Amino acid sequence: MxxxxxxxxxxxxxxxxxxxxxxxxxxxxxxxxxxxxxxxxxxxxxxxxxxxxxxxxxxxxxxxxxxxxxxxxxxxxxxxxxxxAPAAPPKVSAPAVPIAANDVIDIPLHGRIAAGVPIEAMEGQNMLSVPAALLGSGEHYALEVSGDSMMEAGILDGDFALIQRTEVARDGQIVVALIDDAEATLKYFHKDGRRVRLDPANSAYESQVYDAQHVRIQGKLAGLLRRYN
Structure with a gap:
């Protein structure tokens, strides 16, 4: 129903x-x-x-x-x-229903997230207009990227990371990781027993390793939006 x-x-x-x-x-x-x-x-x-x-x-x-x-x-x-219906023989088949394209949707913009050293996230409640084709199923939000530690993955300072809300992730996925319920960062996720390793995509930065109990997944990267001024 x-x-x-x-x-x-x-x-x-x-x-x-x-x-x-x-x-x-x-x-x-x-x-x-x-x-x-x-x-x-x-x-x-x-x-x-x-x-x-x-x-x-x-x-x-x-x-x-x-x-x-x-x-x-x-x-x-x-x-x-x-x-x-007129008094006439029925049609063998009906024409296909035309399909039209739709435009954009608005998703919450929750502030800035570090692609380097963790910083506070979820600090704003603005909206960001996003082409619907960039998003799949599920609930999404956006974060503005701060830093350059994910540059080798094509994620640059000032980009908007489009995040699908989830609390689980597979090894190797790019995730929003919340550390000690206070700071968030955008990194490659790896689970090793009771430890979590967050890897950058920039050789100038080192991996961050935490006890698993100190890290919560807040979402995984679904897309990227870049503005050219």
């Missing part, structure tokens, strides 16, 4: 595709559902996709396609189609 907002969004997308032949933009969906930011729309679309009601085609900039409708809405659609 869908939540009221999920049902409302699915109906809006379906009606727009039926009427105009194109999917609504994130901005149009936000306004239709009276939400404050497009991040709420992103979460609703993820939920609908996970439950099989819509899908986003790869390499199509987040193109949307309605796969199925809730039972009540589907019955109403079929009844309306029968009433409106």
């Amino acid at each position: 869908l939540t009221p907002k999920q049902h409302e969004l699915l109906t809006f997308i379906h009606n727009r595709l039926e009427d105009a032949g194109v999917s609504p933009s994130f901005e149009e969906m936000k306004e239709a559902l009276d939400l404050r930011s497009k991040s709420g729309i992103h979460r609703l679309i993820n939920a609908l996709e996970e439950r099989g009601f819509i899908r986003r085609l790869p390499n199509r900039a987040r193109a949307l396609e309605v796969m199925k409708l809730p039972e009540g809405l589907e019955r109403a659609r079929k009844a309306a189609a029968l009433l409106a």
